[in-house]
Amino acid sequence: MAKFHAFVNNERFLFWCPGCKDNHQIKTGGPGPCWEFNGDLDKPTCNPSLLVRYGDKPGDKRCHSFIRDGKMHFCDDCTHELAGQVVEIPEWEEDDG
Secondary structure, eight states: OOSSEEETTTTEEEEEETTTTEEEEEEOSSSSOOOEEOOOSSSOOEESOEEEEEOSSTTOEEEEEEEETTEEEEOTTOSSTTTTOEEEOOOOOGGGO
8 A cells, every 4th residue: 555645647646644634635747836756655755845724824723744755754833743743654545535
């Protein structure tokens, strides 16, 4: 099993975030801004960092991480309990999304 799930002509990838307990997505092709991706679904590395916001107001949830070799390096500005930690991205389960 892979950690990233490809869709939309292999230009978008979903993965499970253990901090948010929700799917996150990166876009690697098509119009607009994209992430660099090493193409490895088992040990993905992406650039730049991934910032997911749940609202725009101060105090709203946010998840900020770097994805390196299949691990999420959560930044200290995350609002979940994994802030500042490094954890493996879980294997993608087909019913995750």
